[in-house]
Amino acid sequence: MSAPSTVLFDEPGPRARRRMRIATVLGALATVALAVLAVRQFAANGQLDAARWQPYATWPMWRYLLNGLGSTALAAVVSAALAMAFGLVLGLGRLSPRRWARGPAVGYVEVVRTVPALLLVYVVLFALPRYGLDLPLFWKLVVPLSVSHAASFAEIFRAGILSVERGQSEAGLAVGLTPGRTMRLIVLPQAARRVLPSIVSQSVGLLKDTSLGFVVSYTELLYSAKVLANYNGLLIQTYIVVALVYLVVNMSLSKLARTLEARQRAVLRRRIARG
Amino acid sequence: MSVILDHLPELWQGLVVTLQLTAASFLGAAVLGVVVTALRVSPVRVLRAIGTAYVETFQNLPLLVLLVLAVFGLPEIGIQADLLVTAIVVIAVYEAAYIGEALRSGVNAVSKGQGEAARAIGLTFTQSLRHVILPQALRTVVQPLGNIFIALTMNTALAGAVGVIDLTAAANRVNLVEAQPIPIFVGAGLAYALLAACAGFVTGRLEKRLVVLR
Numbered sequence: 461m462s463a464p465s466t467v468l469f470d471e472p473g474p475r476a477r478r479r480m481r482i483a484t485v486l487g488a489l490a491t492v493a494l495a496v497l498a499v500r501q502f503a504a505n506g507q508l509d510a511a512r513w514q515p516y517a518t519w520p521m522w523r524y525l526l527n528g529l530g531s532t533a534l535a536a537v538v539s540a541a542l543a544m545a546f547g548l549v550l551g552l553g554r555l556s557p558r559r560w561a562r563g564p565a566v567g568y569v570e571v572v573r574t575v576p577a578l579l580l581v582y583v584v585l586f587a588l589p590r591y592g593l594d595l596p597l598f599w600k601l602v603v604p605l606s607v608s609h610a611a612s613f614a615e616i617f618r619a620g621i622l623s624v625e626r627g628q629s630e631a632g633l634a635v636g637l638t639p640g641r642t643m644r645l646i647v648l649p650q651a652a653r654r655v656l657p658s659i660v661s662q663s664v665g666l667l668k669d670t671s672l673g674f675v676v677s678y679t680e681l682l683y684s685a686k687v688l689a690n691y692n693g694l695l696i697q698t699y700i701v702v703a704l705v706y707l708v709v710n711m712s713l714s715k716l717a718r719t720l721e722a723r724q725r726a727v728l729r730r731r732i733a734r735g
Numbered sequence: 736m737s738v739i740l741d742h743l744p745e746l747w748q749g750l751v752v753t754l755q756l757t758a759a760s761f762l763g764a765a766v767l768g769v770v771v772t773a774l775r776v777s778p779v780r781v782l783r784a785i786g787t788a789y790v791e792t793f794q795n796l797p798l799l800v801l802l803v804l805a806v807f808g809l810p811e812i813g814i815q816a817d818l819l820v821t822a823i824v825v826i827a828v829y830e831a832a833y834i835g836e837a838l839r840s841g842v843n844a845v846s847k848g849q850g851e852a853a854r855a856i857g858l859t860f861t862q863s864l865r866h867v868i869l870p871q872a873l874r875t876v877v878q879p880l881g882n883i884f885i886a887l888t889m890n891t892a893l894a895g896a897v898g899v900i901d902l903t904a905a906a907n908r909v910n911l912v913e914a915q916p917i918p919i920f921v922g923a924g925l926a927y928a929l930l931a932a933c934a935g936f937v938t939g940r941l942e943k944r945l946v947v948l949r
Contacts, residue, residue: 466776466778466847466850467842467843467845467846467847467849467850467868468776468778468842468850468860468864468868469778469850470851470854472778476778480778480779483777483779483781483782484779484780484781484782487779487781487782487785488781491781491785501812501813501814502812504812504813505811505812505813507811507812571924571928573885573931574885574889574927574928574930574931574932575889575924575927575928576888576889576890576891576892576893576903576927577889577892578892578893578895578896578903579892579903579906579920579923579924579927582903582906582907582910582920583916583920586907586910586911586916587910587916587917587920590914590916664795668795668796668797668798669797670797671797671799671800672799672896674799674803674896675896682797682799682800682803685803686803689807695807695808695811696804696808696809696811696812699800699803699804699807699808700804700808702800703796703800703801703804706795706796706797706800707792707795707796710795710796711791711795714791714794714795
């Protein structure tokens, strides 16, 4: 299955296969050329010296960076929990038949979606202390992140709840459950399963946003890197190492989201096959 | 209110920079995104792998890390450009991954039979792309692209964290001088909301126009 027929291409014939071989060689060459160029640029500026990379093979360096990663994880987990709780309330509010619940929820989601997280960070950093609310550093990062991601989580939950077939809640009401219990016992458990992949990928976004600790000077991974780079003067090395750490963590989470999604699709297919 | 009027020139300058960042990086991201999509749907495995690696890398790295790396790191290996240009390029490269992903799902949303039918009646590759596949694919990606545009507008604020004086940074500076956070930050927030509303309006119109075709 080198090249399955897709919406764009048929099974390749001999001429197409020759062209594909040429493209393969060209693509590989371009990649290698780019890598060579990058390495030469590094070497020409003396950034490849062993002495400049050696520190990253030592344990104290990694202990320091892993500490930063730990703080990143803590901030991400706490803001995810807060944002999800608040997002669930907002999502339910937006679906509520009562106008006093729906209006504010809709307003919140629409407004927060269009305000940059950095602006919220500045508000917490510089505006709130003026009104006597000077939060500890950790919360200066967590609060704006929770506020901004709650809107995204609200939309995810809303979509999840709407994706549960109407018959489910109708059946719940028909057997005499109150609307609240129908939601809690019948609709939410099913919705929770369906939104799991979206929640994981939204959490990747949240984890990425914890890098705003750089601005807040909360010592998560990126700010730790800044401190480290200022101390040892190995700017590009430090930031590359830190970028790789982010990459490994986030790729694993994204992979998890894809796995969950695939599993769900398989379950759905089996259910359809059974009829 | 008078604070905003007093500092209108700085704030206006910030807004202009934000608009420049948004427009230029979206344009760059669109072009790069099309390239990435072409790589990802190509029948050549190596090209597909390059496209996938690109998307995976840039979707899983925080934009701020990329900005910091480019602004403070690249000069170390002798690559230095104007700060604003650097920010535009980085944001474009970052968002191209998202645009590429949106476009690819649009192409994949077109059913296989459509392409097969187009080829069966003898359309060339370009013709089938132009008359059959793209019109259907574009229709499904208008909404996601609009969302990416809004997210991109919000992300341009991060350029403020590495020294570009955009709207967010300008608002912050004015606040540091005047210490009247409420009107300044609310004003800046409203400007962003207005930008997003414009984007929403345009995508809404576009979607309506495109959907009629069906």
